Amino acid sequence: MRHELSGLAARLDGRLSLPGDPGWDADRLAWNLAVDQRPAAVVVAASTSDAVETVRAAAAAGLGVAAQSTGHNAAPLAAQADFSEVVLLRMHELRDVEIDVEARVARIEPGAQWGDVVAAAAPYGLAALAGSSHDVGVMGYTLGGGVSWLARSHGLAANQVLAAEIVTADGVLRRVDDEHDADLFWAIRGGGGDFGVVTALEFRLFPITEVVAGMMLWPLDAAEDVLQTWAAWTGGLPDSVTSTARVLRLPPLPELPPFLSGRSLVIVEAVCQESPERADELLAPLRALSPEIDTVHPQPVADLLALHMDPPEPTPGYGDGMMLSELAPATVRAFLDAVGPGADTALLVAELRHLGGALDPDAALALTEEHDVPAPGVVSGFDAQYLVFATGIPMPGIGDGLVASLGRLFSRIEPWRAPVEYLNFAEHARSAEQLWGERVHRLRAVKLAVDPAGLIRSNHPVRR
Ligand SMILES: Cc1cc2nc3c(=O)[nH]c(=O)nc-3n(C[C@H](O)[C@H](O)[C@H](O)COP(=O)(O)OP(=O)(O)OC[C@H]3O[C@@H](n4cnc5c(N)ncnc54)[C@H](O)[C@@H]3O)c2cc1C
Structure with missing residues (x-):
């Protein structure tokens, strides 16, 4: 493994951690401490470029890539039979939040937690469709749906997403929205993390104080x-x-x-x-x-x-x-x-x-x-x-x-x-049919188009 990923460490702004390295046990730790994550390697990203480099290096080494923000829902990922052939791409150090007050839009980095967004938005009298917990990752929560304390009046957090930046399996960083890669944009709003590594998300805020x-x-x-x-x-x-x-x-x-x-x-x-x-x-x-x-x-x-x-x-x-x-x-x-x-x-x-x-x-x-x-x-x-x-x-x-x-x-x-x-x-495996019903066919078509070799892994894969 050291050999296969050897060139990656030098190209990262963050760090590559391999089994046996001094920081290995800390780097593979999920928020859910009961989950024993044993991937092939961990990359702790310090930039968007790290996501691109990791996807390219993993593809060259014949490994998968799984993005993780906090590890709140790490259990079904770590339980997958081939998780030992996956590079775990940990995004938790990238937590910047920008607020466009005029447009009522937040732009977040992939490791931002709800506490970060609320702290950034509240001084402007703006509220997000945040989870109940300050340290739940905005990314996993929103890509999976997102049920907030304002859910019955405002719906799912995923419905407020305006655009995303995503590194797909070909190692290309794309900006997706309603008019660019619209199928991919449809899939990531409720389809979870199976379609690429999302490096930024933009979503609507509300004037609720x-x-x-x-x-x-x-x-x-x-x-x-x-x-x-x-x-x-x-x-x-x-x-x-x-x-x-x-x-x-x-x-x-x-x-x-x-x-x-x-x-x-x-x-x-x-x-x-x-x-x-x-x-x-x-x-x-x-x-x-x-x-x-x-x-x-x-x-x-x-x-x-x-x-x-x-x-x-x-x-x-x-x-x-x-x-x-x-x-x-x-x-x-x-x-x-x-x-x-x-x-x-x-x-x-x-x-x-x-x-x-x-x-x-x-x-x-x-x-x-x-x-x-x-x-x-x-x-x-x-x-x-x-x-x-x-x-x-x-x-x-x-x-x-x-x-x-x-x-x-x-x-x-x-x-x-x-x-x-x-x-x-869902903190244990589910079939894709249980999660998405009939819509799974369109989801799988999107997956096949953007990731034919199944390089990108997630806790709830659409192909299962
Ligand atoms: C204490 C607690 C409170 C919670 N409260 C709520 C709540 O109020 N409402 C609610 O709806 N849910 C809630 N949840 C569930 C929570 O939404 C899920 O656990 C969600 O997956 C957390 O996202 P995360 O990014 O923190 O987790 P992670 O485990 O880091 O990510 C989960 C999955 O999201 C995907 N993902 C994460 N980051 C990326 C990325 N950058 N690119 C691509 N894919 C990515 C991956 O597929 C990953 O496997 C809660 C969970 C806990 C444990």
Whole structure:
């Protein structure tokens, strides 16, 4: 391997790391610390030119190339049988964000995280369709879809992309948009990272500064009441409200605040783009259940990065996602059989996110004119009403229990499974048909046209 890639190191602005090198273990580390990434080599890119050089060198050496921003969804990539013949192209040091205030457009480098974009946009009174976590990579999130706290009013983040710069398998850097390489531009908006190494992304921002948002928290014993009420409540909400409900079992940890440490809880989080008075009216059915803590208040939209209390830094995780067509009373009971009070589960969190509104594919299409963006790409929204994501920490001794707990949850709610999957919350392999349905044929045609030899690898390949 040293021989095959030997010329590459000298051509890089960043660095090439090979098995046995002093920095190897640090360089191959993903955000998800439970994932043991063992590629042929790692390139830590310091420039766009590094992406071009890496693609060309890997092609010459007969290796694949997989781009990675943070490694939040590294598990299905590292599990691929031929991952040991892939150069992992890590982009996490390239984090610049430029804001065009007049045009309301952000241009990001490939390693930018949502915290970077929010910090750059907020001083201008602009908001992005950011993920719930400050350190999720904008790139993987957006190429896979992107469900934000503004999702039910504004749709997927991928629908706001205006242009991308991408190094394709032939080692050429292209700028793609609605009028240039339109098929490729369609494929990368929801098709993930299988089509090239994306080195820059430009997307629309919104003049939103404040929302009414927060969480309500109850002891886990209240889960049946709270989740049944939340499920019924979401059925009648305007698109201006995006919310989640989840069951949490937290270990006693000194770094957690006392109201969380060692406790089992049910939590509802809601973001309302409404006046405080209207938000109070909307939230009344949940408040009637007397939450132990209620933090809902008007706040800067930038503060939403803290709302979900996601892990502040890289963490080991074993989890997966599923979409649901509905959340009937029987669905809630099945969900709680697996993770509710008294359930034997090793899951740390089991979460339900409310979809619909602008996440409906027809609604997404209708919004493109209003948002002054191109027609959506391969994934414009979801034919599903709720998203389930559940995860735990695979510590020694509980790994098997975690796999069994996740399996139990998903088999209990299987009858309500929607016929679609969401790439970003799929942390295990899926067939391309499960992820893209009928649209997979056009996606595969694009892949064949831009990467006939299958040089570019991703966590969710379109050919599988
Ligand atoms: C704690 C946590 C919170 C999350 N919150 C949300 C949320 O609120 N909403 C939501 O929708 N999702 C959320 N997710 C899921 C998240 O969107 C996915 O994990 C997504 O893949 C993360 O992107 P990344 O770039 O950080 O990950 P990575 O693992 O680095 O990338 C995932 C894939 O994206 C592609 N990719 C990344 N960079 C490039 C590039 N430069 N060029 C080409 N392809 C590239 C590759 O195929 C790569 O395998 C969350 C995940 C976690 C763990």
